[in-house]
Amino acid sequence: MSADLSIGNEIKDAFKETHKWVQNNLKWLKDIEQFYRERAKLEKEYSEKLSRLSADYFNKKSSTTVPISVGDTPATTPGSVEAAGVVAWNEILSQTDMISKDHDQLSSDFENHLANQLSGLFTKLDMTLSKIAGFNDDMVNKKDNIYHELEKAKKDYDESCSTMEMARNKCTKASNDRNKKKLNEKEVEMNKCKNEYLIKINQANRTKDKYYFQDVPEVLDLLQDVNEAKTLFLNDLWLKAASVEKDLGTRVSKRLQTADSVVKQNKPSLNTAIFIKHNLKSWKEPQDFTYKPSPVWHDDEKFAVPSTLEVEDLRVKLAKAENDYNLLQDKTQNELSRLSALNKIKHEMKTNEDSVNAVKFYDTLKNYLTVISPFTSHETLKLQAEVQIESIQNNVPEEYDLSTDNINLSKMKKKSGIFSKLKHNILNVDSRPSSGGNATSGNGGPLHITNLFNTSRRTRLGAASSKAGEDGENTSIYTSETSTTTKTTHTSNEDGGNKVLYAYTKQDDDEISISPGDKISLVTRDSGSGWTKINNDSTGETGLVPTTYVRISNADGGGTANGRGPAPEVPPPRRTALPVRTLEAAYAYEAKGDDEMSIDVGDVITVIRGDDGRGWTYGECDGLKGLFPTSYCK
Structure with a gap:
């Protein structure tokens, strides 16, 4: 066993060959099991024949003891006295009878401690192999589904282009208001389909990379671990067989010591090394997917955003992707941490292969398999959300606003798309806030998305209202801000009006500084994020301030009851886009x-x-x- 040997790193896209190789090795266990059952049968038969032989000669000895000891006609009856030769013969027959019992014990040991153990080992490893095959099938299906979605997006795009072309021809022939309106509708629909197609291309390419460079190598390494675990268990059983046979005598012991030396040289890594040597093959990575223009319309791979209608569609897609990515981030990080710890254990075992314990190695393998399957699934889904965010943020012109602050996903019609299934069927994440705090991601803090792309756009997610947690409803982390565009008229700094309760110095570009005594008016109420957008009439600035630092007239739960006590804690900062690592x-x-x-x-x-x-x-x-x-x- 060597920590440096990895089938997943050496052989590309070779699940079928590797799975068959491991399967053959497990089937071989049945042949070894049958050998020890036949061996046990022979030892049993030998024991019975040797026992009968000893009994027969004990009877003969009894009838010949006196003649042999003292002759046929002794002067004095010898009684119980036996000749020295007869005593020696008696001891030989007694030891022979004991040897027959030793062979009977050897037969029992071969049956119970070897043949039965091999049968159980085959069952256990075969079940593990089936789980790995199921994990591989799941990864292949996910990849194929994403490829299928790409094909469907391409088909939808081509159909929308054809429909657009028909509408354009019709408008050309009869340029009335009705046809022009129809033409505009078809163009918007076509642009939406094109954008969806481009997103699917990016998702398919990134998924393809993940599948061939992460998923497939992981499966191959799991197959390698199963086969190496088989070797460790088999070595233990062979050494046990040698141990029970050594008790039969010095000659058998010397023969088995030679077998021991061969068994101890049977390193798991030797099996892996020879397999790799004879299975190396030329492999070329599948080509990336590329944009294929419709034969009747668009001829480039740029996003189509000629109006705010397409942008609104992309903003909804962006909000959904941000939500999905955020839900998966903590889960995959936790799973990755567990996998890293298990990998470290496996590496240490393979480095110290002379003292590795088969049971501990197999248990580590089982634990790894338990974690890697959901981790890989969550990683694939997170990758899709990440690519969708990247595709939209990096391809929509800067003049369009991609802010998702005022998008309320909970009010939109629920669809059975992949991300809805992600939220409701796969993750089963409860988005309700914990009692006594703001809506959280499950650990007591506000939920923020981490933007992975190098873009100047900023994303800030509001937390769900605490009332949702009390009612037991799953509330989207996107809350619709009150669309109050008319600023609330400042009345006074007296009770009942808008008032600055505590001084605050801005910490970000979209915030403003305030001081007690400043005159303020409301722009947008707190949507649950802990921040309120106001206009500081005293300084002329407009921006965000902590909700608990101001009092807004008629605001439900906004600010504090009065200006007493120390300033409350500032809400957590809104994360800005992080650069690509x-x-x-x-x-x-x-x-x-x-x-x-x-x-x-x-x-x-x-x-x-x-x-x-x-x-x-x-x-x-x-x-x-x-x-x-x-x-x-x-």
Whole structure:
């Protein structure tokens, strides 16, 4: 067993071959089981024949003891005295009878401690192999479903283009208001379909990368672990067989010591190494999906956003994707942490293979399989949401507002799309706030999305109202801000009017500073995020301030009852967009495999998939993608 050998890293897209190889190794356990059952049968038969032989010669000895000891006609009856030769013969027959019992015990040991153990081992490992095959089928189905969605999006786009072309021809022939209106509607629908198609292309490409460089290698390594666990268990059983046979005698012991030396040289990694050596093959990564223009309309791959109608559609898609990504972020991080810990344990075992314990190694394998399946599923779904966010934010012109603050997903018609299934069927996440606090993501703090893309757009999510938690309803984290565009007229700083309760210094560009005594008027009420948008009539500035620092007339629960006591805690900051994570190469590295990437000192590498604990990071540099040693970068 070697921590440096990995089928997933060496052989690409080889589940079928590797699965068959492991399956053959497990079937081999049945042959070994049958051998020990036949061996037990032979030892049983030998024991019975040897016992009968000893009994027969004990009877003969009894009838010949006196003649042999003292002759046929002794002068004095010898009684119980026996000749020395007869005593020796008696001891030989007694030991022979004991040897027959030893062979009977050996037969029982072969049956109970070897054959039955092999039968149970086959059942256990075969069930594990079936789970891995099911996990692989699930990953293939998810990939194929995403490919199917891409094909459907392409078909919808082509159909909408054809419909648009028909409407345009009709409008050309009869340019009346009705036809013009119909033409505009068809153009908007066509643009929406095109945008959806581009999103699906990006999702399919990223999913394809994840499948071939993360999912498939993970499955192959699991198959490798099953086969190596089989070898560890088999070695233990062979050593047990040798141990019980050694008790039969010095000659058998010497023969079995030779077998022991061979068994102890049967390292699990040797099986893996020879399999890899004879299964290396040429492999080429499938090509990326590219935009295919409709034969009757759009001829480039840019998003179609000629009006606010398309932007509104994209804002809803963006809000849904942000919501989905946020729900999955904590879950995948927790699962990744557990996987890294298990990987560390496996690595330590494989590094110290001479002292590795088969049961502990197999238990680690089972625990890893329990975590990797939901993690991979959640990662795929998170990737889809991430690509959708990236596609929209990076392709819509800057002049359009992509803010999702006023989008209330809970009021929209529920659809049976992949993200609705994600929220309600797969994750089963309860979005109700905990008692005594704001709506949270499950750990007591406000829920914020982390924008993964290098964009100047900012995303701020409001928390669900505390009343939703009391009513037991699942409330969307997107709450609709009151569309009050007319500012509330300032009355006075007296009780019952708008009032600044505490001084606050702005900490972000969209905030403003306030002081007690400033005259203020409402722009937008707090939607549950802990922030209220006001106009400081004294300074002429408009922006956000903590809700608890002001009192707004007729605001439900807004501000404090009066100006007494210390200033309350400022709500958590709204996270701005985080840049894409990059690493700088501190050492040069030359790729040693098709899935690796060469790097030079000073290269800036964009991280696509971080190190999961194995020492490798998947990234992109100068248009090339591949794995590189994490320790070579800073």
